[in-house]
Amino acid sequence: MHSKTTLNLIKIKKSKWLFYFAILYISNTHAQEISSIEKIAAYGYEKRFSDSSSSKKMQLQALELAKKKHNIEDQVICYSYLALTQRRLLHIKTFSRYVDSAFVLSEKTNKIRAKAFAFYSMGALKSYIEDKPQAIENLLKAYELFSKEKAHDECAKIAADISYLFSPASPEKVKKYAEEALDHAEKANDAESRLHARLAYGGYLTDRLDSGYKEEWQTALDFFKETVVLAEKNTHRIISKSNIGIAYINLADLYSKGPKPINETAFLQNLQKATAIAKKYNIKIIYRSSIGLQGFYYTEKGDYAKAELLFIEGIKYQQSLPYTDNYLLATFYNSLKDVSVKRNDFEAYYHYDTLFTKYNQLKYNENTQKMLQNADVRYESSKKMERIQQLELENELEQKNKLLGYGIAGVLLIGLIFMFRSYYYRQRYYLNREEILKQEQANSDLKMQLMEKETLENLAARLSMERRLLRSQMDPHFIFNALGNIQSMILQKDTVPAVSYLTKFAKLTRQVLEQSRKETISLEEEMGTLKNYIELQQLRLNNSFDYSIECSKDLETDIHIPPLLIQPFIENAVEHGLKPRDKTSKGLLEVYFEQRDEMNLICTIKDNGIGLTASRKLKINDNHQSLSTTITDERLTKMQKDHPFAGFQVLERDPETDSSGCLVIITIPIL
Structure with a gap:
């Protein structure tokens, strides 16, 4: 209500000073703890979607007012609002700088609200750079402090953010904080907070559906219908327009997961509304999701022409903007490839695949740059925090030294008899203290240099291993043989198996590229990738x-387990065990998974190939060197720090009691 009154004053008088006067008047006539400067910063923050330039300018003016008044609490809050604004603008360096300024200043005040904002902005930064443990820790501190202040609007938003961070690892905590967000939103009686909280609880309901509770679909649908009604009734009061678009997307997605045939009219209407909001407020993730869901629906329906038009429309819209979103373009061209395969239009497939490869490489380069940038911010942030702690210790020592000096001065006043003695001991004490401080400073500098060197070395080692892993997963011999088989089928006009082979090969390549950049994947994804790989090997070796x-x-x-651990052993079993065996009978490859305990998964791989001894003899004349098993051994060795049972064994099967061939037992940590 206050924001609406202020906006009317601006329209009538068009004077920023009259605006400030109105804010001050409102703060004086309503008994609230929120300062007039914070209200100016908050109003500027609300304009971040409609006018980002004006939003930033207004917040900077509020910060200048706080500095002129030497008000540390308002400075902390202004820096926090500026940081949260930069998060939306994706300016990571400026984002980090404002967060650090808020956090350092918050140490100089005991005001709960200022400290709460500092922890909130720090939690937002840690979440952005994918440091989830630190993000949760800081947001929980902010949540606790805002709860003491009974700031229900802020509590609703933070509890919702905490709920997202615990998903999907801890469903109980997801539910707990989503419900607390709803409770705070009701107490705040604010449409913005209600929508934020309802989306968090809706996320919990959707997770339940994905976990197998299909009978709860109608409950989730009714909940999101109510959420959309709330958003439509309060559109003008909801600042975060992206949340409105997310509500439409989630409701449409629920229709697609419901009983068949789905309610096509409701499904498409919600996606069209989401697309309109995405275009109006330039929200890329909403636009991508809306077009993607529509295109996928028409593809599944068999209306390939309409699906293709949708994806092409999305590409044209993106290319009309003053910037290029490589992720969006790669996604749309990949979808066009799938449509081309279903239409058997191989000329179009080649065209779209060329463009997909181009933008996918650009997307990968951007992701790598972002990862390095986030690592740099994480390192700089930890270094700054250590420096802050060091300065606090130095200040504490300085205060102690001052008190000690005053004490010595008091002793000197007792009498001239003890003057010389007191003077001597004081000088001696200061000399020793100076030496200690110098030594501590030298030790601290050395520690910081070692930390910097260790951090950079670890990062370099990690990136090197990731590159080696990605290169090792796709054996060149396998790739050349696969492409040769495809060429042979095409020349023999075996179109159907050629397309099937090509689709499997493209899918496998995409899976390896995507999974090599993930920390963990589900066992179901790993099994899917192995199935695709083995079937390609079957085709290559004539079944x-x-x-x-x-x-x-x-x-x-x-x-969830680490990605791409098992495929190298499958490759060895095929190449060195099954491929050279006698062709009078069929080979057999068996893969079996069982869970030893809550922390470890056992994967057993059996083949009835020629066995270890015969395989080693053949390798003497084989120039092919596979690094994938070596790299996998290195990865498992590194995991043994946190998971001591991680590792693998390669055994010879006993032909008398079992069968010829090899047995591989891999102990994989469950993450």
Whole structure:
């Protein structure tokens, strides 16, 4: 209500000073703890979607007012609002600088609200640079402090953000904080907070559906219908327009997951509303999701022409903007490739694949740059925090030295008899203290240099291993043979198996590229990749072997493990065990998963190939060197710090009691 009154004053008088006077008047006539300067900064923050330039200017003016008044609390809050604004503008350096300024200044005040804003902005920064543990820690501190202040609007938003950070690892905490967000939003009686909280609780309901609770679909649908009604009734009061678009996207997605046939009219209407909001406020993720869901729906429906037009429309809209979103373009061209395959339009497939490769490489380069940038910000942030702690210790020592000096001066006043003695000991004390401080300073500098060197070395080692892993996963011999088989099928006019082979090969390549950049993947994803890889090997070797991939009955396939650990052993089993065996009978490759305990997954790989001894003899004359097993061994060795059972064994099967061939037992940590 206050914001609306202020906006009317601006329209009538068009004077920023009259605006400031109105803010001051409102703060004096309403008994609230929020200062007039904070209200100016908050109003500027609300304009971040409609006018980012004016938003930043207004917040900087509020900061200048706080500095002129030497008000540390308002400076902390202004810096925090500026930081949160930069988060939306994706200016990571400026974002980090404002957060550090807020956090350092907050140490000089005991005001709960100022400290709460400082922790909130720090939690937002840690979340942005993907430091989830630190993000949760800082947001929980902010949540606790805002709760003491009974700032229910801020509590609703922060509790919702905490709920997202715990998903999907801890469903209980996701539910807990989502429900607390709803409770605070009701107490705040604010449409913005209500929508934020309802989206968090809706996320919990959606996670339940994805976990297998299909009977709760109608409950989730009704909840999101109510959420959309709330958003539509209060559109003018909701500042975060992206949340309105997310509500439409989530509701449409729920329709697509419901009973068949789905309510097509409701599904498309919600996506069209989301697209309109995305275009109006330039919200890329909403636009990408809306077009993607529509295109996927028409593709599944078999209306390939309409799906293709949608993706092309999305590309044209993106290319009309003054900037290039490589992620968006790569996504749309990849979707066009899938549509081309379904239409058997291989000329279009080649065209779209060329453009997809171009933008996908640019997207990968941007992601790598962002990862390095985030690592740099994480390092700089930790170094600054250590420097702050060092300065606090130095200040504490300085205060102690001052008190000691005053004490000595008091002793000197007792009498001239003890003057010389007191003077001597005081000088001696200061000399010793100076030496200690110099030594501590030298030790601290050395520690910081060692930390900097260790951090950079660890980062370089990690990136080097990731590059080596990515290169090792796709053996050049395998790639050349696969492409040769495809060429042979095309020349023999075996179109259907050629397209199937090509689709499997493209899917495998995409899976390897995507999974090599992830910290963890689900067991189901890993099994899918292995199935695709083994079937390509079957085609390449003329179906000379059979395979099976099975799990124990009590094993859940949604557990998460490190990616790309098992494929190198499958490759060895095929290349060095099954391929050189006698062709009079079919080979057999068996993969079996079972869970040893809550922390470890056991993968057993059996083949009835020629065995270890014969394989080693053949390798003497084989110039092919596979680094994938070596790199996998290095990865498992590094994991043993936190997971001591991580590792693998390669054994010879006993032909008398079992069968010829090899047995590989891999112990994989569950993350």
